Amino acid sequence: MQPADLWQQWEQLKHVESLPDALLLPIARMIAAGVLSALLLLLLIVRPQTQAATNTPKQREQRGYTREEVAQHTAEDDLWLIIRHKTTGKLQVYDVTAYVEHHPGGDAIFSNAGADCTAGFRGPQHPPTVEDLVEEYCIGWVEDA
Ligand code: HEM
Numbered sequence: 001m002q003p004a005d006l007w008q009q010w011e012q013l014k015h016v017e018s019l020p021d022a023l024l025l026p027i028a029r030m031i032a033a034g035v036l037s038a039l040l041l042l043l044l045i046v047r048p049q050t051q052a053a054t055n056t057p058k059q060r061e062q063r064g065y066t067r068e069e070v071a072q073h074t075a076e077d078d079l080w081l082i083i084r085h086k087t088t089g090k091l092q093v094y095d096v097t098a099y100v101e102h103h104p105g106g107d108a109i110f111s112n113a114g115a116d117c118t119a120g121f122r123g124p125q126h127p128p129t130v131e132d133l134v135e136e137y138c139i140g141w142v143e144d145a
Contacts (some may be wrong), residue, residue, distance in 0.1 A: 064143035065093045067115070074113035076100055081109075082116040082142055085130055091116065091142040094134055 045085045071091055073080035083141050096109065103109045121130070 027136040061140055062138070062140045065140055071114040079110065079113055081112070081133065083121050092138050093140045093142060094137040095139045096123050096137045099137060
């Protein structure tokens with residue numbers, strides 16, 4: 001680099017009003033970009049959770065179902081069960097789809113898929129705590145019970 005080039009660069013630098021001003025703009029841009037990225041990341045994390053939350057049966061409006069309607073849901077990715085409530089004695093409908101893969105008893109959960117499985121559910125294999133657990137999946141009651 002020639003002394004003349006250096007002199008020219010120095011002359012150009014003198015046109016920048018002040019060093020803090022020259023630095024501020026890129027820093028402000030970096031902060032804005034950082035804040036935007038953080039917001040975007042937050043949106044990406046929060047959105048799927050909200051979607052999952054609205055899909056859980058508990059968020060659904062409880063209503064009555066006919067046995068025919070319940071009987072349509074017998075698949076691994078769509079399993080409904082009817083269980084007589086231990087205290088109220090009412091026949092309730094449960095969408096246990098989300099629980100199928102976690103069931104410690106495996107495919108036994110399908111033994112009365114889409115129908116009344118109270119007898120199997122109240123078997124000796126289940127501790128009393130499953131009564132609370134299953135309520136998470138309640139979507140309503142049997143209309144024609
Ligand atoms: C037709 C209905 C069902 C049948 C026949 C059934 C059957 C079984 C069987 C055979 C086991 C024993 C697994 C083992 O120890 O090797 C078991 C365990 C278990 N099931 Fe079910 N199940 C049914 C529905 C459900 C539902 C709807 C839930 C909850 C939403 C549930 C929760 C559990 C839990 C938590 C265990 C582990 C119990 C323990 O050892 O502490 N089951 N089930």
